[in-house]
Amino acid sequence: MSSLSKMFGRKDRAEIGPLEYHRRIWLRVTVALTLIFLYMPILTLMAFSFNDSKRNIVWRGFTFKYYEKAINNSELIEAFLNSLTIAFVSTIASVILGALTAYVLWRFRFPFRAVYEGTMALPVVIPEICMGVALMVFFLRTGFNTGGWVWPFNLSAITIAHIAFSFPFAAIVIRARLESFNTELSESAKDLGASEFQVFKDIIVPHMKPGLIAGALLAFTLSLDDFVITFFTSGPGTLTFPVKIYSMVRFSVTPEVNAASTVLIVITVIITALALRLQNRNNMMQAG
Amino acid sequence: MDNWRKSAGAFWASFLPPTVWLVAFFLAPLSLIWMFSFGVKSGITDIDITWTFQQYARALEPLYLEIFAKSLWMAAVTTFICLIIGFPVAIAIVFAPPKARMWLLLLVILPFWTNLLIRTYALIAVLRTRGHVNFTLEWAWENANGLLTFIGLGSFNLLGDKFEPLALLYNNTAVVVGLVYVALPFMVLPLYAALDRLDRTFIEASLDLGAGHIRTFWSVVVPLALPGIASGIVITFIPTLGSFLTPDLLGGTDSQMIANVIERQFKSANDWPFGAALSFLLMYVTFFGLALRALLTRREGIGDRT
Numbered sequence: 001m002s003s004l005s006k007m008f009g010r011k012d013r014a015e016i017g018p019l020e021y022h023r024r025i026w027l028r029v030t031v032a033l034t035l036i037f038l039y040m041p042i043l044t045l046m047a048f049s050f051n052d053s054k055r056n057i058v059w060r061g062f063t064f065k066y067y068e069k070a071i072n073n074s075e076l077i078e079a080f081l082n083s084l085t086i087a088f089v090s091t092i093a094s095v096i097l098g099a100l101t102a103y104v105l106w107r108f109r110f111p112f113r114a115v116y117e118g119t120m121a122l123p124v125v126i127p128e129i130c131m132g133v134a135l136m137v138f139f140l141r142t143g144f145n146t147g148g149w150v151w152p153f154n155l156s157a158i159t160i161a162h163i164a165f166s167f168p169f170a171a172i173v174i175r176a177r178l179e180s181f182n183t184e185l186s187e188s189a190k191d192l193g194a195s196e197f198q199v200f201k202d203i204i205v206p207h208m209k210p211g212l213i214a215g216a217l218l219a220f221t222l223s224l225d226d227f228v229i230t231f232f233t234s235g236p237g238t239l240t241f242p243v244k245i246y247s248m249v250r251f252s253v254t255p256e257v258n259a260a261s262t263v264l265i266v267i268t269v270i271i272t273a274l275a276l277r278l279q280n281r282n283n284m285m286q287a288g
Numbered sequence: 289m290d291n292w293r294k295s296a297g298a299f300w301a302s303f304l305p306p307t308v309w310l311v312a313f314f315l316a317p318l319s320l321i322w323m324f325s326f327g328v329k330s331g332i333t334d335i336d337i338t339w340t341f342q343q344y345a346r347a348l349e350p351l352y353l354e355i356f357a358k359s360l361w362m363a364a365v366t367t368f369i370c371l372i373i374g375f376p377v378a379i380a381i382v383f384a385p386p387k388a389r390m391w392l393l394l395l396v397i398l399p400f401w402t403n404l405l406i407r408t409y410a411l412i413a414v415l416r417t418r419g420h421v422n423f424t425l426e427w428a429w430e431n432a433n434g435l436l437t438f439i440g441l442g443s444f445n446l447l448g449d450k451f452e453p454l455a456l457l458y459n460n461t462a463v464v465v466g467l468v469y470v471a472l473p474f475m476v477l478p479l480y481a482a483l484d485r486l487d488r489t490f491i492e493a494s495l496d497l498g499a500g501h502i503r504t505f506w507s508v509v510v511p512l513a514l515p516g517i518a519s520g521i522v523i524t525f526i527p528t529l530g531s532f533l534t535p536d537l538l539g540g541t542d543s544q545m546i547a548n549v550i551e552r553q554f555k556s557a558n559d560w561p562f563g564a565a566l567s568f569l570l571m572y573v574t575f576f577g578l579a580l581r582a583l584l585t586r587r588e589g590i591g592d593r594t
């Protein structure tokens with residue numbers, strides 16, 4: 001091993017300790033190859049959205065042409081706006097419902113509480129395809145055909161479905177935050193005459209806030225990333241981004257899809273970065 | 289925790305909204321297709337619920353059993369590959385210095401947040417006949433051929449007359465590659481959590497007492513991380529088994545998995561009762577896996593206390 005590290009010009013560095021597995025060459029190579037496997041496709045997709053070539057494989061120079069083309073594709077833009085609207089509404093509803101779920105499970109003892117908790121976790125664990133077909137059949141059978149309604153109400157079915165699978169996720173995140181709440185605070189507020197609602201509004205919700213934000217960001221990305229459930233709940237009249245991309249991808253690989261995908265990836269990465277930043281700050285605040 | 293009776297008003301106000309939503313838009317739809325799974329089609333859109341097991345019996349016909357077996361096999365292969373790749377990666381992350389560890393974890397999780405459809409599409413662009421992999425191979429072939437000509441072996445056609453692009457897409461291998469690509473974070477995270485909890489002094493003791501790294505790995509690390517390994521296997525296996533998009537976009541005609549058959553029943557084949565029965569079979573397999581995982585983690589909890 002030492003001769004190897006000499007070969008790589010690391011004479012100045014200390015010998016690899018027995019537990020410093022991360023410094024062993026074969027592990028480094030494995031990690032590097034794994035990361036290449038994970039990122040190479042996404043990064044090439046993003047890079048080739050700027051490529052001035054229809055064949056999309058040889059680099060022919062930098063261009064924004066396909067972004068212009070994507071912006072001028074009215075169906076694509078409509079689908080994109082629809083998806084953002086769905087994600088936005090779904091996020092607000094998911095945070096409210098998730099916060100209430102977390103609060104109930106955190107605060108109250110009631111009959112069949114464990115069953116309730118398990119049922120609430122079901123949307124998180126059951127296969128997406130099962131939930132997708134169930135909702136599709138449900139909307140068709142109950143005649144809840146929102147496709148013909150005026151915008152944005154034509155997106156109701158998809159939004160309802162998104163809320164149904166997002167809010168249990170939000171509830172998990174918010175519940176984790178509630179665990180750190182000091183119940184003496186709410187008890188003393190009650191002793192001092194605060195009503196149930198005042199305690200909730202002025203003490204518990206402010207404490208929940210980081211959890212609410214984290215839950216909101218999670219719900220937003222979940223909604224924006226979902227394909228399967230959107231695919232099954234969107235009627236023929238409603239265009240959403242994943243479904244539009246799906247139909248484009250089935251035909252061929254085009255730089256326009258690359259451009260649109262790049263925009264979506266950038267949005268998700270920004271949101272994820274924000275979420276992590278917030279989480280880090282919270283952890284630091286808790287530690288300090 | 290308060291008894292709900294003590295402040296019934298607050299309880300109902302916070303209990304009802306999420307419960308109503310879950311019942312109306314999750315449990316009711318599931319119950320509906322559960323009932324359909326015991327029915328028969330009696331018209332284009334009519335379904336008679338006769339409480340027959342006919343649809344489930346049909347799901348056990350060789351054709352569908354084969355697809356079930358194939359899905360299980362594909363999910364198993366994917367899980368195994370994820371375990372082989374994920375274990376060294378998890379080890380490297382756990383033993384990395386804190387800062388690098390945070391970045392590596394982030395890098396492993398990040399693709400997870402990217403739209404599944406976009407990731408699958410990115411793989412198509414890489415693997416297709418005129419894709420990046422074949423392009424690189426062609427380039428390598430041309431250069432190798434050029435080199436052979438240069439050293440005077442060009443006339444022997446050692447590498448064949450013409451570069452033949454590999455058919456990397458629309459077959460079972462492509463589906464497994466796609467599934468591994470999607471599922472890898474599912475495996476790395478539980479493994480990381482298990483290895484992170486592991487007491488390092490055990491490893492040190494084992495190394496001090498003369499066991500090599502490989503022996504230490506098999507007799508110390510693996511047994512101690514076993515609950516995490518089991519958890520990772522279940523967490524990877526379940527979503528992989530039910531995946532729809534990857535086999536749909538990357539697979540050929542013979543690489544359909546169970547979710548694709550379900551989709552067909554609900555869309556083009558328009559046979560809801562049969563599709564419902566298949567959905568519930570898939571769900572039962574999922575529940576079985578989750579119960580198994582709960583059992584394993586509970587055993588781990590007991591082990592911690594003693």
